[in-house]
Amino acid sequence: MAASHSLFDVVVIGAGHAGIEACLASARSGLKTLMITTNLDRIGFMSCNPSIGGLAKGHMVREVDAMGGEIGRAADETCIQFKRLNSRKGPAVRGSRAQCDKDLYSDYMAKRLFSQPNLEVRRGEVRSLFLRGTGCEGVVLEDGAVVPARAVIVTTGTFMRGVMHIGLERRAGGRVGDEATVGISDQLAEFGFTVRRLKTGTPPRLHKDSIDWSKTIEQFGDETFYPFSLRSDRRLKLPQVSCWLSHTNEKTHEIIRRNLDKSPMFAGHIEGIGPRYCPSIEDKVTRFAEKAGHQTFLEPEGLQTESVYLQGISTSLPVEVQCEFLRTIPGLENVKVLRAGYAVEYDFIEPTQIRHSLETRVIENLFLAGQINGTSGYEEAAAQGFVAGVNAARKLRGEEPLILGRDEAYIGVLIDDLVTKGTIEPYRMFTSRAEHRLVLREDNTLERLQDRAIDLGLLPTETFERLRVIRKARAELRQKLRDTVLVPNAETQSRLHELNTAVLQKPTTAEELLRRPELSSFEVMRFLRIDSRVIFEDPSVFESVEIDVKYAGYVARQNEIIEQAKRLENLRLPADLPYADVRGLSHEEIEKLTKVRPVSLGQAQRISGVNPSAIQAILVYLKGRSFERLKVRELEIEPG
């Protein structure tokens, strides 16, 4: 068998955000891992916006970190502005975002990779996968050399048959400065995979000295830093910078409209579907013609670089048109464009062809992660890379794959959505995609994933020790709130009065007091004369307790819904279920179910185009079958 001759257990193609996590997870699992990339200078490169996290994305960064991934630490280390989005909204929808120094970020990741035991990083171009029968047994390099491996993870991002568009010009490439990859997607298509096109775009980069900052509005970062990683220091390493806000106007829009015929999108040069949540400025101006202005944030890409990222203005108009309309934006009257915006089209593999483990359904030991699965975003990529790396290792060791539930992590929602529904546009995570959002919070990430992390064993023991300390602190604080009883004496009442809240009618615990929506935990703590240093030492301890107490009712209701949903999730479907024989299914339903091969009735229900009557029909079929064969148990596997 080839495996015994392999120098490597796992080969990872690509050194982007998915590739990095895949390599590290695999190598940290103890497997000999090889990373192959076309460009050693662009490891963990931020091809688009220079930030990590954001709404729902911040959640995933914390989740990857909690199980032993690297993205959170890299973001913490290289953060030059930290913000917690939706900080004034409720606990489930707050999202951490770190703007990073993109060069330092790349450096950090490169260092991690090069110092990782069991991991080798090589420059090279993979021409094709080395397939034998229906198994993947390595890769073939451009010179024809075969690198044998027991499993292969493909994380090629936008590079597969990548085509860049600026105006009506187009050329092959996955990113400015990097060549496209050919071969793998053709090979997969030949193998019967459905390969389709997506499109994404990036805005122009501007020279910081050519911007008149006085005409823009300064945007500061937050005072409090909530590091993504349990392993990071609470103090920021780098000096913090501001971002700057400006707006487009009618003049800008007029120039764009006048030049629409030169846009590759409007001229019909682009077949790939772009993301609706990240439309180009051409799109915005056309589709929302009534809007007089669109906001744009000017974000420095690092401490040393002159490059400024123009968030919100992704465009693929010709360079001279870009320059013309940019100059109508306040602050950019004399702007110097370092690099024009462009659109890129690339191949992706319809993700309903992979399993929850991210292994492809038809080729064994071949895993796909990141944009190749139709997603967009560093965080989405990192999450998949981590899962693919872990699962390649687990597969080779004969262990069950890591499959996170939709009620367990945003990563679970991400992967289940991809393999169940597929995607027609670049898939980005939103909090609204998680039906159990109230229990998937940033503050309870550690609790949610602690058991998984222990099971995976990728984190050093001291991290678990730290985790234990945090959980203990939380439990103690919780207990203190329960044990402290306030009596309605004159002093208590007058202090409550000062805080604009009702006086006590009877002795009341601090916990009950905290349930009053008008009181923050900070106020209650002061009330209890708890040293405020306790609060600032680790705000997360404090906050998670507050959330626990204040929103207990909603969390309980959410948990009830989760329990209900589990009834269908626990109805497992046999992998060989002959849907064509199930009476009452439409042709469309048979086709979709056969393609997706849902593992549970719950997953079957989430396939779009599969109607509830179909779910009932399957249930009827299975019950009939199990009665026939007296195998009722088939339907009752895996409680909880």
Next chain:
Amino acid sequence: MTLISILDAATTVTRSPFFNPMAFGVDDNSTICALSTPPGSGGIAVIRVSGPAAFRCTRSLCPFLPANPESHRVYFGTARELRGADAIDDVLVACFATGRSFTGEETAEINCHGSPVLTASLLKELVEAGCRPARPGEFTFRAFMNGRIDLVQAEGVLSLIESQSKSAARAALRQLKGRLSAELSKIEDGLVWILAQLEASIDFSTEGIEVMSSEAVCDRIQDVITSCDRLLDSYRQGRLFAEGLRIALVGRPNVGKSSLLNALVQEDRAIVTAIPGTTRDLVEGRIMVQGIPVTVVDTAGLRETGDEVERIGIERARQALEKADLVFHVIESSRVLLDEEKADIAALVALPGNDGADRHCILINKIDAADGDAVAARLRELAAVGVTKQTAKIFEVSARTRHGLEELEELLATKVRADVSEMSEVVMQTRHFEGLQKIHSCAARALALITKDESAEFIAFELQDAIRAIHELLGKEFNEQVIDRIFKEFCIGK
């Protein structure tokens, strides 16, 4: 979402095996046939044949059918026995192609003359030709399985089958046609719109988009609440359609309640004797008033008794009294009112609104056996406890001579008319009622949260819960409609 719970609910609510899939064959490709009109004699009868061999089977006794009959066309000819070819009846056969029939399968409907003998022999011939007799609800089950109708519509069919009156049939028909589904979908649209606003404010808070003001959101939630209220109100009416009006006859023993029941339903339902306490359990009679079934319940006379059986009967009488839409308190014209009678009547009539004088009427019975002075004396006794013709409905009746019964029937008709409004959607089933109550309370909580300026995710949670309840009612899955709506309405893009 929770289809299992929908199925659970459906099986508990309905009495037929409709939602018990095990009652039907698995992998069943058979062609089924059944009489689709009520059994017994009538003008015409319709036999429905559904399944892959519907045309072939029908043709074997209706040879006049062409090999490939046109869909939605009616063919006329003589149905004959398979063996012997004796004529059975002249029939009309309506043909429906696969995908274009109620069940979604190839279907033939044989219209014959409405005689039980004829229909029985036609069915016998069909079975001989290869059909299998359908089980109750099986046509509807197949329609549901083939995606022709949703859960609410399916229940509409059930109500239609089970409805006991013409009005109920009409309401069920409306439900079948998807009017209730449409109403629920409208509520859902409203909720999805609000949810899109909230979700956009959460997921795209940094994009500088203008989300609807919380006043506008409140207004829209209020609209949802109002729609729910309207549908919930119609439940009472829906129940009226399906179950009819209930009238309880109550009073002391031997005031002639049983005779009144018999007079009202014009048949001897209750045993009438002069011995007090003869009626020990409930006796029901049914009349139709303007298409609505009216059930009259004769109760055991209310009195303290040592007889165990009678005591249970009295307890049941009290329950019947609570459930009734109208309560007739029967008193005797020629007997002085007892203190308990006066107290009972006065207390009940004095209750507010629908619990009081609107629901409780006093019937002075045996008017034929009393003179005017006696009746006047009874009225004075009632007036002494505050019950007069101004404050309550008082009727002078005689079960024996039918005096005053016409007035009573007129009262019933008025009550029926007041409760039946043809225009509104009618909520027929407990499942719908409970679902709507859930939607209502979620929306009300969402409104309260907005007023308290709580975070959007909790408001969203309430609205999602409400949408989930609608999907449970309609048997629909939750799809990406909210996200789609966001992109339609807002300019989003980083």
